[in-house]
Amino acid sequence: MKNKILIILIIFFFIFCFIVLFKGLNNSNIYIPKLKSEKLLINFKSKELFSEIEISSDKLFIDSDFYILNIWSSWCLPCRDEHKFLMQLNKNSSLMIVGLNYKDKSINAKKFLNELGNPYSTILLDTDGTISIELGAYGVPETFLINDEKKIIKKIIGPINEQLINEINLMIK
Amino acid sequence: MLASQIGYYALIIGLFFSILILPVSIQNFYSNKNLDGRIFSISFLQFFLVFLSFLSLILSFVNSDFSNETVFNNSHTTKPLFYKISGTWGNHEGSLLLWLLVLTFFIFIFLIKSNNQPKKYRILTLLFQQIIIIGFFLFILITSSPFNYLFPVPKEGMGLNPILQDPALAIHPPILYLGYVGSSIIFSASLAGLVQNYISKSWAKHIKIWILTSWVFLTVGIMLGSIWAYYELGWGGFWFWDPVENVSLMPWLCLTALLHCILVLEKRSSLTSWTVILCIATFTLSMSGTFLVRSGILNSVHTFANDPSRGIFILIFLFILILISLVIFFIYHRENTKDVNKIYFFSKETSILINNWFVMYFLSVVLIGTVYPIFLEVMSGEKISIGPPFYLKLMIPFLIFFLLFMSIGPNLDWIKSKNLKIKYQLVLLFIISILISFLILKNKGLTSLNNTVLITAAFYLFSTTLKDFFSERFINYSQRVSHFGFSLLILSILFNSIFSSEIITNIKVGENFFYKGGTIKLVSIENKKVNNYESIIGNFRLIDNNNNLTILKPELRIYNTPNTSTSEADIKTTLFYDKFLVMNLVKGNEYFNIRYQVKYFMIWIWISTLLLALGGTLSVFRRVNEK
Amino acid sequence: MKIFKFFIIIILIFNFSNLNSQETDIELSTKISKNIRCLVCQGQSIYDSNSDFANSMKMVIDKKLKEGSTENEIYQYLKNQYGQWITYDPEFNKKTYILWILPLLIFLTGGLIILRKIIVIK
Numbered sequence: 043m044k045n046k047i048l049i050i051l052i053i054f055f056f057i058f059c060f061i062v063l064f065k066g067l068n069n070s071n072i073y074i075p076k077l078k079s080e081k082l083l084i085n086f087k088s089k090e091l092f093s094e095i096e097i098s099s100d101k102l103f104i105d106s107d108f109y110i111l112n113i114w115s116s117w118c119l120p121c122r123d124e125h126k127f128l129m130q131l132n133k134n135s136s137l138m139i140v141g142l143n144y145k146d147k148s149i150n151a152k153k154f155l156n157e158l159g160n161p162y163s164t165i166l167l168d169t170d171g172t173i174s175i176e177l178g179a180y181g182v183p184e185t186f187l188i189n190d191e192k193k194i195i196k197k198i199i200g201p202i203n204e205q206l207i208n209e210i211n212l213m214i215k
Numbered sequence: 216m217l218a219s220q221i222g223y224y225a226l227i228i229g230l231f232f233s234i235l236i237l238p239v240s241i242q243n244f245y246s247n248k249n250l251d252g253r254i255f256s257i258s259f260l261q262f263f264l265v266f267l268s269f270l271s272l273i274l275s276f277v278n279s280d281f282s283n284e285t286v287f288n289n290s291h292t293t294k295p296l297f298y299k300i301s302g303t304w305g306n307h308e309g310s311l312l313l314w315l316l317v318l319t320f321f322i323f324i325f326l327i328k329s330n331n332q333p334k335k336y337r338i339l340t341l342l343f344q345q346i347i348i349i350g351f352f353l354f355i356l357i358t359s360s361p362f363n364y365l366f367p368v369p370k371e372g373m374g375l376n377p378i379l380q381d382p383a384l385a386i387h388p389p390i391l392y393l394g395y396v397g398s399s400i401i402f403s404a405s406l407a408g409l410v411q412n413y414i415s416k417s418w419a420k421h422i423k424i425w426i427l428t429s430w431v432f433l434t435v436g437i438m439l440g441s442i443w444a445y446y447e448l449g450w451g452g453f454w455f456w457d458p459v460e461n462v463s464l465m466p467w468l469c470l471t472a473l474l475h476c477i478l479v480l481e482k483r484s485s486l487t488s489w490t491v492i493l494c495i496a497t498f499t500l501s502m503s504g505t506f507l508v509r510s511g512i513l514n515s516v517h518t519f520a521n522d523p524s525r526g527i528f529i530l531i532f533l534f535i536l537i538l539i540s541l542v543i544f545f546i547y548h549r550e551n552t553k554d555v556n557k558i559y560f561f562s563k564e565t566s567i568l569i570n571n572w573f574v575m576y577f578l579s580v581v582l583i584g585t586v587y588p589i590f591l592e593v594m595s596g597e598k599i600s601i602g603p604p605f606y607l608k609l610m611i612p613f614l615i616f617f618l619l620f621m622s623i624g625p626n627l628d629w630i631k632s633k634n635l636k637i638k639y640q641l642v643l644l645f646i647i648s649i650l651i652s653f654l655i656l657k658n659k660g661l662t663s664l665n666n667t668v669l670i671t672a673a674f675y676l677f678s679t680t681l682k683d684f685f686s687e688r689f690i691n692y693s694q695r696v697s698h699f700g701f702s703l704l705i706l707s708i709l710f711n712s713i714f715s716s717e718i719i720t721n722i723k724v725g726e727n728f729f730y731k732g733g734t735i736k737l738v739s740i741e742n743k744k745v746n747n748y749e750s751i752i753g754n755f756r757l758i759d760n761n762n763n764l765t766i767l768k769p770e771l772r773i774y775n776t777p778n779t780s781t782s783e784a785d786i787k788t789t790l791f792y793d794k795f796l797v798m799n800l801v802k803g804n805e806y807f808n809i810r811y812q813v814k815y816f817m818i819w820i821w822i823s824t825l826l827l828a829l830g831g832t833l834s835v836f837r838r839v840n841e842k
Numbered sequence: 843m844k845i846f847k848f849f850i851i852i853i854l855i856f857n858f859s860n861l862n863s864q865e866t867d868i869e870l871s872t873k874i875s876k877n878i879r880c881l882v883c884q885g886q887s888i889y890d891s892n893s894d895f896a897n898s899m900k901m902v903i904d905k906k907l908k909e910g911s912t913e914n915e916i917y918q919y920l921k922n923q924y925g926q927w928i929t930y931d932p933e934f935n936k937k938t939y940i941l942w943i944l945p946l947l948i949f950l951t952g953g954l955i956i957l958r959k960i961i962v963i964k
Binding site: 056063065066 | 506510511512523526527530534537538541545589590592593594802
Binding site: 176 | 895897
């Protein structure tokens with residue numbers, strides 16, 4: 043009798059393992075952290091690209107209904123691809139776009155903007171990448187959508203595309 | 216092109232023969248005659264065709280035949296010949312073909328070498344093995360053929376990851392597979408033995424060589440992988456508790472337990488059911504390992520190209536094998552009614568049972584640590600990472616006891632015989648071990664309870680196994696060598712982690728860096744162009760506090776296909792330590808980031824693993840000579 | 843046997859507490875970075891990786907150490923930012939009870955099975 047229970051238990055155990063492993067195959071390997079609650083944007087200080095004056099972020103994120111914080115670099119190829127979407131977004135007056143230039147040389151950053159246009163109202167420098175880490179970012183490109191209470195309501199890892207632009211537009215109506 | 220055609224059709228014909236052998240063997244099984252000669256011929260043909268197929272793949276690689284998709288994806292005309300050849304098995308499809316090659320080779324060897332075994336047992340082993348072989352044939356032909364045709368034929372290949380162009384890594388897969396696949400024979404033979412009620416002393420004697428051979432190959436295979444990691448990857452580390460590494464460690468642990476069990480079975484005919492369970496478990500772990508590594512379910516530096524559809528095939532195949540073994544086990548396993556169920560306390564069986572107990576515990580830690588993230592993610596959506604802290608926390612306390620038991624265990628029957636001399640020896644060595652470990656740690660300023668106990672235990676094992684070399688009583692050489700090798704391994708790893716030191720800094724040409732142990736100066740940088748990469752060599756002068764000069768020249772290699780760069784450390788090895796220097800570019804300026812490590816007793820880690828394997832090899836030869 | 847199990851528990855407890863000697867800042871930084879996963883790499887710690895993410899992370903850790911954060915505070919901070927996945931040491935919380943306890947259960951079960959097989963000669 044004990045043997046029979048053991049056999050049934052073992053069979054169920056293996057069926058369970060099979061199902062879990064089967065489902066596990068379809069799970070993605072890239073970790074995209076779920077925003078459990080809306081996080082508050084932290085304050086950070088940095089030099090501005092053109093004026094080279096040190097600015098504090100709390101002085102920037104005022105006066106607008108929504109803000110976009112976009113992390114980019116001149117050496118980042120996907121950033122080139124998404125740039126036109128940022129230019130599109132710029133046309134929206136309720137939106138202020140702040141750029142964070144990641145591990146870049148100022149000359150190259152300025153060349154990039156000359157070539158592709160400047161949608162940013164301000165660009166701060168993150169020369170060693172530490173500000174991005176403090177923001178909880180992975181790298182470039184990465185974009186945060188922030189509301190007027192300075193809460194991060196959307197985080198986009200990777201370049202912005204058509205679909206994401208539509209989602210943003212819906213959220214800022 | 217022709218080679219690929221031959222290779223492909225050889226596989227098809229091979230599959231045909233692998234199926235053909237089934238009716239022939241089944242017929243022979245039920246007849247009264249001896250083992251049919253045709254079975255030998257067909258299994259040889261099966262092996263030969265897979266060998267032919269494998270050879271054609273190698274030829275395609277050597278000729279850079281880019282009409283073959285696998286060659287295109289994994290090779291390049293500028294690759295050196297040695298790496299073109301080893302590139303054959305350095306990819307998913309080629310490595311599966313290698314699995315199949317060894318599977319068919321081993322079953323043929325098994326048939327030849329088992330002439331003194333019962334016919335029905337041999338045929339059943341063959342049948343079970345054929346299930347595995349046919350499974351692999353189908354897997355390769357349906358999802359992972361190394362002979363896919365590309366048209367138009369590309370002029371150049373995608374190249375092979377330069378990190379994989381290393382001698383240790385070139386031979387690491389074949390040796391590792393010899394170990395994995397050896398366990399398939401053990402699996403089939405144990406199921407066959409169950410059905411025939413043949414699990415006995417003579418079966419144990421016969422299967423022991425297979426267990427030992429598998430174990431030796433796995434030991435050396437794992438060691439080669441570690442050596443590669445140390446020299447090529449990861450900044451002077453040799454074991455990262457990475458899922459792929461764990462996956463090779465698990466069958467090894469199982470085989471170690473099995474190895475000890477078979478000793479008991481050979482002499483005393485007990486522990487039969489447990490031995491069979493271990494035989495099944497070892498191969499199951501090998502196969503699960505294949506699944507975990509190739510299906511993309513795990514996140515690791517070492518995984519092959521990910522393809523979930525292949526994963527599904529292996530998963531189903533794996534569970535069919537598990538189902539078959541479970542069914543056979545429950546139908547055919549017999550309770551040992553006649554022989555002794557209870558074992559006396561101070562006996563060899565007890566020490567082996569304790570060995571198994573601990574080894575199975577270590578196995579469960581590694582297994583749970585490796586697969587738990589998968590289960591957690593499927594059931595709750597949450598992802599966690601499990602790394603060295605988990606494994607070390609759970610294993611080290613038990614390791615201490617394991618080492619102590621291992622020191623005392625082999626001496627048990629002498630303790631029982633009330634031999635005073637040996638008791639004094641053991642106690643004396645124990646006291647010496649405590650003193651030595653305390654002295655060493657005090658010198659380093661690291662006396663915590665954990666460290667002291669751990670080093671004491673490791674040193675105790677070391678001294679008792681060393682004493683065994685001079686002991687008059689009969690202990691076979693293989694045990695002396697292997698146990699000593701194991702103790703040396705643990706001790707080297709411990710000393711390595713306690714005494715090694717590291718400096719990390721940024722430095723530019725002409726600059727001197729001063730630290731507690733001396734100075735490092737970057738004298739110059741040399742740029743060179745070699746056949747398929749551009750090389751940047753840093754010329755470093757290191758002077759320690761005793762004015763000893765070491766010159767180290769780490770290199771940065773920038774490859775064109777694929778477009779990656781690697782960092783080649785420069786390592787100066789002596790018996791006592793390795794001096795290890797690695798450099799990297801700092802983005803955007805002229806500084807170089809360097810890591811200088813002095814790693815103590817590194818070479819002893821490799822030597823002791825070889826000793827471990829040597830002991831097993833000695834045991835194989837002893838058995839072969841006994842026949 | 844009971845004394846034996848008692849010893850195991852004692853040593854386990856000792857291992858779970860931190861009986862560490864003082865480490866320099868650099869040693870501590872190295873220790874922490876070996877424990878943090880590089881999120882943009884395939885299964886490497888930030889100590890092993892040379893990616894931008896890893897290098898920036900190392901700088902943040904050094905900065906925080908200079909500011910006086912303890913090792914645990916740094917892990918907490920990173921876990922808040924990036925989730926549990928970033929540390930290699932799984933916490934002991936309700937999602938990981940099984941993870942930590944299961945091997946120990948297996949050990950105890952193994953011990954029981956063996957005990958039943960052994961009799962002690964007097």
